[in-house]
């Protein structure tokens with residue numbers, strides 16, 4: 393589904409999220425539409441990955457209603473220093489990164505978060521998909537007056553900020569270079585950073601984050617890589633709380649990065665490194681591969697690999713993927 397569903401769908405789902413059974417007639421009357429429309433909309437919600445139970449002759453209920461996004465709840469839970477972030481919550485946006493990148497006038501600290509993102513973009517040209525209500529998809533626009541040339545290591549610093557936020561919520565998160573959030577060898581979330589601007593003037597970045605909060609098992613099985621979610625890891629399903637924690641940590645992490653660069657968090661990144669000291673295979677964009685032992689990152693955020701017979705080699709962010717062999 394690449395188009396946004398009707399706004400009424402989200403209103404209906406929020407109404408249904410009290411855990412009770414609602415009859416088709418009551419829903420149709422309440423929303424001023426036909427029963428067929430109600431049935432059709434709830435069919436769309438199912439196709440978007442949300443469990444909707446229909447009890448014949450009785451009505452509908454949501455067995456696992458998500459905590460829907462609520463701008464007030466997020467603002468309330470933000471750290472005081474992050475109160476200046478400008479929060480926009482939307483039911484559906486094609487891609488939060490694309491939208492913020494296209495908005496050249498987006499404020500410093502503009503946040504766009506959406507319930508449904510039909511054209512979510514992942515790193516390396518991949519798609520980012522999440523069943524309705526199962527995760528968090530948001531982007532943050534941020535300006536650096538020191539130019540693009542000072543942004544080396546930014547993506548790793550973002551990973552550190554997010555890991556701090558989630559650890560603060562009791563979730564044992566590590567990082568897989570450059571900035572995948574992982575736990576117990578499974579991917580929990582990813583970051584896509586896009587940048588524009590001058591090498592030594594103003595640079596603007598859009599930091600996009602996709603995080604699994606409560607992923608239906610059937611969907612997880614289709615992803616072709618091991619994934620996990622916050623709830624499996626003992627974390628909260630309250631997406632507003634998780635979003636506020638991530639935004640608060642990003643706010644302070646980006647401010648520190650602006651003052652001190654990657655040096656501010658290099659040691660923290662190494663402490664969170666899921667592969668430190670392990671034998672890994674690095675797959676290069678040209679199709680080649682390098683085997684070695686992961687030995688952290690250098691001062692620019694490049695991955696360091698101890699390659700047998702060739703000493704320590706460094707690999708630049710965004711050019712490689714990492715696979716453990718152990």
Ligand code: BTN
Pocket residue numbers: 487488489490511512513514515516518520528529530531572581582583584599600601602
């Ligand atoms: C990855 O491939 O691991 C990075 C995924 C990043 C996905 C997020 S979801 C919110 C933001 N908007 C997008 O279109 N992509 C990012």
